[in-house]
Amino acid sequence: MNKQERNAMFALAKGWILEAGESIRKRLYDPLTIDTKSDANDLVTSMDKDTEYYFINNIKHVYPNHLIMSEEGYGDDVRTFDGTVWIIDPIDGTMNFVHQQRNFAISIGVYHNGVGEIGLIYDVIGDNLYSAKKGEGAFKNEFGLSRLSHDKSIYESILGMNHFWLCNNRFVHEKKMQELVRTVRGVRTYGSAAIEFAFVAEGVIDGYMAMRLSPWDIAAGIIIVDEAGGLTTTAFGDPIELLRGTSVLTCNPSIHKPIIHDYTRQGRK
Structure with a gap:
């Protein structure tokens, strides 16, 4: 994808994500139809479906040959x-959306022949747009995000983690995860992978780890974190494969090796 094509696509995607966010804010307290998917905690609402359908219609109208x-x-x-693939999460953090009306985001990643070209994460309630184009850096709204420092100590780091799998984890021994929690300065849970990726890029948190995420949870975030100077792999240090669910560690590069070598690989079940 050349720069002109990327810029034109970015302008359209940015307009669509902001318009979708405005629509959600206007309808925030409207009655919702809420269903479950894989289990009682895996929620989907009529707003998720309406928002996704909005993106599908717009993308297919302009780019009928692109995959979504x-x-x-x-x-x-x-x-x-192969070709251009849009990876979309209409509302990342649906449980937060249902219960809190905050800490949820719209996420769009655009990949061309497997290369991340455009990443957009829109914090709808905060009205903050995190964005990146390949080779052009990462931004929060119109302000460039500084490249992440490479001299961060794990002992001074704050991590985003899901507390549930700290005590019930089929991937890594709980004792190793609990040891990691005791080692870092603090642990936070925001309930939206997209927002946690954005916070890593911004430096609000130094890393985020999860054991089971889908491509739409992480596609945009990988691009944004990469453009901010961060690093994203599986929780065990392997390359991410976006065609299937995966574990994830996205973080400041200086704490990646200590987490992988001292905690997740040693504790792998």
Whole structure:
């Protein structure tokens, strides 16, 4: 993808994500239809579906040959990253959306032949847009995000982690995760992978780890964190494969090796 094509696509995607966010804010307290998917905590609302359908219509109208991978099932059956693929989460943090009306985001990642070209994460309630284009740095609204420092100590770090799998984890021994929690300065849970990726890029937190995420949870965040100077792999240090669910560690590069070598690999079940 050349720069002109990327810029034109970015302008459209930015307009769409801001318009979708405005629509959500206007309808925030409207009655919702709420269903469950895989279990009672895996929620989907009519707003998720309406927002995803809005993106599908717009993208297919302008780019009929592009593929779309999306959470709620309106997209394509994507089995390859050949060509251009949009990866969309209409509301990342649906439980927060239902219960709190905050800490949720719209997430769009655009990949061309497997390369991340455009990442957009929109914190709807905060009205903050995190964005990145390949090779052009990461931004929060119109302000460039500084490159992440490479001299961060794990002992001074704050991590985003899901407390549930600290005590019930089929991937890593709980004792190793609890040891990691005791080692770092603090642990936070925001309930939205997209927002936690954005916070890593901004330096609000120094890393975020999860054991099971879908492509739409992380596609945009990987691009934004990379452009901010961060590093994203699986929780065990392997390359991310976006065609399937995966564990994730996205973080300041200086704490990546200590987490992988001293905690997740040693504790791997």
